[in-house]
Amino acid sequence: MTDAPSYGFDTLQIHAGARPDPATGARQVPIYQTTAYVFRDAEHAAALFNLQEVGYIYSRLTNPTVAALQERVATLEGGAGAVCCSSGHAAQIMALFPIMAPGRNIVVSTRLYGGSITQFSQTIKRFGWSAKFVDFDDTDAVAAAIDDDTRAVFCESIANPGGYITDLDAIAAVADQAGLPLIVDNTSATPYLCRPIEHGATLVVHSMTKYLTGNGTVTGGVVVDSGNFDWSASDKFPSLSAPEPAYHGLKFHETFGPLAFTFHGIAIGLRDLGMTLNPQAAHYTLMGIETLSLRMQRHTENAMRVASWLENHPAVELVTYAGLPSSPYNDRVARICPNGAGGLFTVALKGGYDSCVKFVDSLQIFSHVANLGDTRSLVIHSASTTHRQLTEEQQIAAGAAPNVVRISIGIEDADDLIADLDQALNQA
Template sequence: MSTEHGFDTLQIHAGTAPDPATGARQVPIYQTTSYVFKDADHAARLFNLEEVGFIYSRLTNPTVQALAARIAALEGGAGAVCCSSGHAAQIMALFPLMGPGLNIVASTRLYGGTITQFSQTIKRFGWSCTFVDFDDLAALEAAVDDNTRAIFCESIANPGGSITDLPAVAAVAQKVGLPLIVDNTLASPYLCRPIEHGATLVVHSATKYLTGNGTVTGGVIADSGKFDWSASGKFPSLSEPEPAYHGLCFHKALGPMAFTFHSIAVGLRDLGMTMNPQGAHYTLMGIETLSLRMARHVENARAVAEWLDADPRVASVSWAGLPASPWHDRVARICPKGAGALFTVALKGGYEACVKVVENLKVFSHVANLGDTRSLVIHSASTTHRQLTPEQQAAAGAGPEVLRLSIGLEDAGDLIADLDQALTAASA
């Protein structure tokens, strides 16, 4: 399907066609581990990447590949790779770029699990991370050194809902000759398309808005296909003969698809972070209504955020759609269809009030997830951001007085009434 079609058409049709064997209109769940080769030459051509096809489902699977193609189309990328979770997508995105002694520069405004992954876990690979406030572009550029291999941020930050100035950050990345990796989970490609703002790679937790109903754990990396991996000599896995794949020069042989094919042929083969076909099927069905859901998410978020912002029991609301937000001017430029549906609210009663609100909410569900059709709440400092220092929690917008709200698709009046009665109970 041509990517010239509109978003609503692509979210239903991209990457899929009627099943050639049966005529089935919905994408079948290809629950198989392996695929029969036509002959020895066919098998060799597949392994040499001379022909596109299916070998083994740890690498590729027709259902999973349909999802990858759909997300690539929605993000405006050259290709995409699906994997087992959003955290897996982050490691998969870095894997072809990194090596022992190398580092990345990342925003301080990130999901707590990502901060832990980058500050602690990647050390076991010999990688490291420097965290910088990406609103300070000079500090961002100064943090880059000869061993830096990527710049990482979120389009809409979890949990505070701040919007990154992607064109400005991309300009820094281009100046220093590095790929910009953007986690677009909270925006989804409906609200923001980072590649149009200069991103090289876009990662998603498909667990969230892409699927939209809390049934799938999955991740995706979409590649713009625009980065010159051979320009600097810093990315030998892509620009030089790859010893892990019989000496193939991926960039020379595959051009714009180099990163995508490396992530499949080497990344998924050796790391094994594979998405299962049933999960891919659920996500494909979820994406069919993505634009409808995101529009309602944003509409409800506005109603709830404005009500909370006017409530005397609330100290502050961090939602970029509010005129007083320091990121409000970025909405029209970066997320023109809305500022997302996840934000934080700081309560005047502090931590104790947060606990009482969480325990008294009835429509909101208290879970460690976001992007569901249901409205969700969590106290980030004691859960998702618990492993961080108080300074890191404050920088991420997850202090002890803060609740994170993920606004769902219920009646906005019911959500406001639920918050009102919980705040009343907390005040009592």
């Protein structure tokens, strides 16, 4: 795939990063279930450890199966490189690790997955970091929240749970004006529906557990580096622009250019944080990505049919699907997510909290799980589960109010899904 940019998405999702195994000719990427790799000689080993040569040392850092996945996701996102890790939450810490320091903050959207809100509002305080939560529909408020200690701006392309679409172009302009990287969680959209780098994102993160793998079998995360940010333009990012003591004063940006963030993520992030993706999980995700476009088309088609039906049901107060003409975010679909608004949205029930619980318990095809992006249709009452740790005010701001149910539409027969929702709503 030496001319990768000339190929279409459907071709790249199968072939990018995958080459016949040189030892056996195996066509599918093998699972390299090994801890360590034999060096050719002492000079070869020294070159690898000095970052003078690219290769394999130890599977906490690099692994051929994982490397194939990194190349595939980076190619699909239009990035310069990628670093895979053990989960989506790990990917978010990996994205922040090279650019943050004690006393620094990030400006983040109020519309985030509940676990991300907890991670940013509580957990990162243990590193001496902090987060400012802002409504990203108000770009003036985003700009006002940025101060001298801000080191990044963070949002989701299609926000979980509500399916809200962020105006990435507008947010990227604010981040660029401040000289800051924009980090976009593209989990709910995938690169088939949205390519945040084309809208000005510096880094893209995924929970590969969701749509990229698509079958609910493994956890995994990835950070994709656009290669477009000038880490040396100011003194705000010394981990990437200043001499690194662990590598005899090497400057990552000066040495590796567009791949500075990627090399730092492997050579320091994975080396010291150890949030490594195992090769078997990488293999499952590679296989899942081979059908990504086909699945996302069906997810989106089904979601549009189901959301349209739900919007007219007498028990339903509101459906948040951005694909609906009634959505205030509908005008962003063609510009930000040209292949559709995805398969994730929420439904507000007129009966409130108790009706939501009864509704979830009455569904038969839909699985009640803390996950999304599966081939199966999934449902969860966010206020009592994924967003339970938040205050009611935070739940409402995140789109997970007590009367709201999150629905992840799968690739089953849409008529069967509608029938299941109908009987459950009648019981609720």
